[in-house]
Amino acid sequence: MHSTLPRRALLGAAALLAAPATLRAQGTTARLLVIGGGFGGASAANFARRTYPWLEVTLVEPKTRFVTCPYGNLVLAGTRQIGDITHGYDGLRARGVRVVHDWAMGIDPTARTVRLQGGETLSYDRLILSPGIALRWGALEGYTEAAAEVMPHAWVPGDGAQTLLLRRQLEAMPDGGVVGMAIPANPFRCPPGPYERISMIAAYLKRHKPRSKILAFDAKEAFSKQGLFQDGWNALYPGLIEWVPASRDGKIVKVDAGERVLESEFGEKHKVAVANVIPPQSAARIAIESGLTDASGWAPVNPITFESRVAPGIHVVGDANIPGPMPKSGYIANSTAKQAVASAAASLRGEAIAPGVYYNTCYSHVGDEYGISVVGIFRPNAEGNAIVEVANSGGVSPRGNLPEQRRLEALYADAWYASITKDMFA
Numbered sequence: 001m002h003s004t005l006p007r008r009a010l011l012g013a014a015a016l017l018a019a020p021a022t023l024r025a026q027g028t029t030a031r032l033l034v035i036g037g038g039f040g041g042a043s044a045a046n047f048a049r050r051t052y053p054w055l056e057v058t059l060v061e062p063k064t065r066f067v068t069c070p071y072g073n074l075v076l077a078g079t080r081q082i083g084d085i086t087h088g089y090d091g092l093r094a095r096g097v098r099v100v101h102d103w104a105m106g107i108d109p110t111a112r113t114v115r116l117q118g119g120e121t122l123s124y125d126r127l128i129l130s131p132g133i134a135l136r137w138g139a140l141e142g143y144t145e146a147a148a149e150v151m152p153h154a155w156v157p158g159d160g161a162q163t164l165l166l167r168r169q170l171e172a173m174p175d176g177g178v179v180g181m182a183i184p185a186n187p188f189r190c191p192p193g194p195y196e197r198i199s200m201i202a203a204y205l206k207r208h209k210p211r212s213k214i215l216a217f218d219a220k221e222a223f224s225k226q227g228l229f230q231d232g233w234n235a236l237y238p239g240l241i242e243w244v245p246a247s248r249d250g251k252i253v254k255v256d257a258g259e260r261v262l263e264s265e266f267g268e269k270h271k272v273a274v275a276n277v278i279p280p281q282s283a284a285r286i287a288i289e290s291g292l293t294d295a296s297g298w299a300p301v302n303p304i305t306f307e308s309r310v311a312p313g314i315h316v317v318g319d320a321n322i323p324g325p326m327p328k329s330g331y332i333a334n335s336t337a338k339q340a341v342a343s344a345a346a347s348l349r350g351e352a353i354a355p356g357v358y359y360n361t362c363y364s365h366v367g368d369e370y371g372i373s374v375v376g377i378f379r380p381n382a383e384g385n386a387i388v389e390v391a392n393s394g395g396v397s398p399r400g401n402l403p404e405q406r407r408l409e410a411l412y413a414d415a416w417y418a419s420i421t422k423d424m425f426a
Contacts, residue, residue: 029056030348032341033114033124035104035286037061037089039068040130040318040333042424048341049095055345058098058122060114064088066425067157069190070330071417074365075163076170077200078207082160091426104131107290109311126344129292129299129308130318130337131284132156133189133328136297139280140182140255147257151275155189169274170201175209177273180262182252184280185219187298189319189328192224192374194278196364199229201276202237203367215270216243217262219251224327225364225374225396232366232406252277283320298322303380303387304355305343306336315340324387326378331360334420355380358387360394363413371409372397 032055034045045059066087074080089099103117107127114122135153137144143151152169154162170179179201183194198216205212222245223229233241244250246265254263255277262270262277282288282297292299292308299316300309306321308314317340318333326332339356346353360376377393380386397409 029054030125031055031123032057032126032128032344033122034059034128034130035061035114036130036132036284036318037063037066037099038130038132038318038333039330039420039424040132040337041128042066042089042092043334044128044130044317044337044341045092045097046095046424046426047338048345049092049097052341052345053096056098057096058100058124059089059092060100060102060104060116060122061089062101062103062117063159064101065159067160067163068330068417068421069155069157069193072154072157072160072163073193073197073200075160076154076167076197077203077365078167079203079368082164085157086160087421087425089425104286107286107311107314109290109314112313125313125348127314128337128340128344129287129314129316129320130333131286131320133281133319134284134288136280136282140253140277142255142257143277143279147255148277150257151255151260151277153278154276155193155278155281166274166276170204171208173209173212173273176211177209178270179205179212179214179274179276180260180270180272181214181216182255182262182275182277182279183216183218183220183223184278185251187328188278188281190330190362191327192229192362192364194218195223195225195229196366197276198241198243199232199237199364199366202233202240205240206237210240212240212273214241215272216241217250217252217264217270218243218245221245221247224362225372227399228372228397229364229366231399232370232372235401236367236370281319283316287316287320292316293320294322296322304339304384305347305353306340307343315344324378325389326358326376326387327360327362329360329362330420331362332358334423335359355384357390361416363409363416365410365413366406369410370406371411371413372406373409373412 106115152166249264251265306315317337319328358378375394377390
């Protein structure tokens, strides 16, 4: 335990003073409203019902089925089907969560209400907001919603249509075609995701279109697990992948969907057979329009409670917040959602809020029976005003010719996926 208990007690008291509506929750029940049914929101709803049975939990999520971003790259490789990464909400209903399939259109933090597209208005005592990301249409010149139907992003899975579109384009591409990828600068959802995607597309091409090539244009100079990924590429896909960093004119600034052309910062044009464009991102619309984000496009939060810095009673979790050194990953969304629920429950009962420890384990598939990972452990600093990585914690897989290690990590990745989706939906 830290020596900041008096500060935590003051934080709990301040939350009560700032939110008189929570006083009525001192009785037998209180209303916890969760917006967003992904890694953060589903985890929050499930954890709340398992841990705090006095909470009445409502989850608002427009989709009736959730397609995960993790393991979507394996659909591109052909080793998973879209049904394998699609999940429903019946498990949460069985837990006692009221699931409302509708869009949240507006939040009134003063009245503590949320207006839904269908006309219903929901009241809450505490709100967990986990809306995910929005793609910044137009941040790359020419990249619009219409362009995404030609140059798929496959980064906001929705019903899986974008992932399946990219898969069909790979299948239709002639052998010898070039797959072009545009990778954004930080921050963005899932830092290793584009590089696992490169690997999984390469695995598909190696099996079915071995004369093809991937040109991966990156707006950065380095990326997560870079040495491990590049070791795998050299071993498994020699000559098939060319990664182009920003210093070699790898930043894509303009696209022409009609011609399937990617244009770099200094004007070089690259015509490709298939284009996967991952554009810059921000917090989702509901967070921006509710005034919860700053100039960065992401929502600043208290590092202990994940309560919004600008709207008391609203805890922003998942990819939409500003997480400090933590990545925008599914595991972080799951881990921090539980801390947000615990903080909300403590505030509702006027109890001290204990700081949490946040874990990230991120597995990536590089090839068949070839997995790598990174682990990070994070916590609020002693002052309680920032999140820091715990010194000498975490790390990445060892490098070298270690086939058994790679095989085991691919199995561990499968177990991680099964475990976390069960924790969300079962």
